[in-house]
Amino acid sequence: MTVIEANNLKKIFGSIRALDGITVKIPEGMTLILGPNGGGKSTFLKLATGVYRPTSGEIKVFGETPWNNWKVKTRFGVAYDPPAFPQFVTGREWLNLFAESRGYGEEEVERVAELFEVKPFIDKRISGYSSGMLKRLSLAQAFIGKPELIFLDEPLANIDFDSMERVIEIIDEMKGKTNFVVISHIWEPFLPLVDWVVVIGNGKLVLSGKAEDVQEEVERLFKPKIRRSKGKGAQEDPSPTGQEGQNPASG
Numbered sequence: 001m002t003v004i005e006a007n008n009l010k011k012i013f014g015s016i017r018a019l020d021g022i023t024v025k026i027p028e029g030m031t032l033i034l035g036p037n038g039g040g041k042s043t044f045l046k047l048a049t050g051v052y053r054p055t056s057g058e059i060k061v062f063g064e065t066p067w068n069n070w071k072v073k074t075r076f077g078v079a080y081d082p083p084a085f086p087q088f089v090t091g092r093e094w095l096n097l098f099a100e101s102r103g104y105g106e107e108e109v110e111r112v113a114e115l116f117e118v119k120p121f122i123d124k125r126i127s128g129y130s131s132g133m134l135k136r137l138s139l140a141q142a143f144i145g146k147p148e149l150i151f152l153d154e155p156l157a158n159i160d161f162d163s164m165e166r167v168i169e170i171i172d173e174m175k176g177k178t179n180f181v182v183i184s185h186i187w188e189p190f191l192p193l194v195d196w197v198v199v200i201g202n203g204k205l206v207l208s209g210k211a212e213d214v215q216e217e218v219e220r221l222f223k224p225k226i227r228r229s230k231g232k233g234a235q236e237d238p239s240p241t242g243q244e245g246q247n248p249a250s251g
């Protein structure tokens with residue numbers, strides 16, 4: 001089944017062609033959207049979630065146009081990047097309000113707060129949250145009510161390693177019951193879970209295909225090739241302590 005379908009989708013901001021005619025079908029399961037900075041990934045997500053209206057063309061989620069469509073919006077959860085919240089309420093107040101708008105109560109807020117370890121700071125005002133806390137709050141919000149589809153924009157950004165593992169585990173546990181569309185520059189941890197990959201660059205569709213079929217291409221395009229300079233002062237093989245030639249084990 002197709003979950004998201006775009007036909008010649010365009011979004012233009014003044015002179016910027018953020019999306020320049022994307023035609024793609026995203027099937028059920030977990031989809032990873034990749035691409036260079038400024039390529040149009042977040043714009044695609046905001047069109048899919050009804051934040052933006054297409055300049056031309058169309059996008060459909062569950063067969064419906066998300067712009068101005070409150071009903072279809074209740075069928076998915078979203079965590080945007082960067083997360084945006086009102087500043088002068090607490091995390092709990094915000095999550096309660098959001099849950100209530102979807103017909104859920106405080107128990108559901110407790111569940112997602114537990115899931116993403118938001119509880120230690122849930123009663124503090126959001127204005128005092130660190131970027132990692134904001135990210136965890138945004139993830140908790142996206143999972144309220146176990147929606148049929150969850151969009152996550154950079155879910156691993158700004159969170160510590162333990163939280164990263166947790167996010168991957170949670171998605172793994174929910175896979176099969178929930179569809180995921182994830183944008184992430186840190187994509188390797190997701191590879192074992194991914195069914196479909198979409199690459200958007202320069203406002204255009206670069207590729208779209210089954211994860212197993214495009215994995216090599218994705219690695220070729222996005223695997224970081226970091227070369228260290230061998231110039232003056234560079235060390236071939238630094239010791240973990242940084243004390244070259246003073247390894248206590250060597251005497």
Ligand SMILES: Nc1ncnc2c1ncn2[C@@H]1O[C@H](COP(=O)(O)OP(=O)(O)OP(=O)(O)O)[C@@H](O)[C@H]1O
Pocket residue numbers: 013016017018035036037038039040041042043044
């Ligand atoms: N609201 C906006 N107003 C004007 N220009 C915008 C707006 N949103 C995005 N853009 C521009 O559209 C282009 C695509 O941006 P977008 O955020 O979709 O890219 P991205 O692939 O998500 O990038 P990144 O990996 O850096 O997050 C960029 O040139 C960006 O500056």
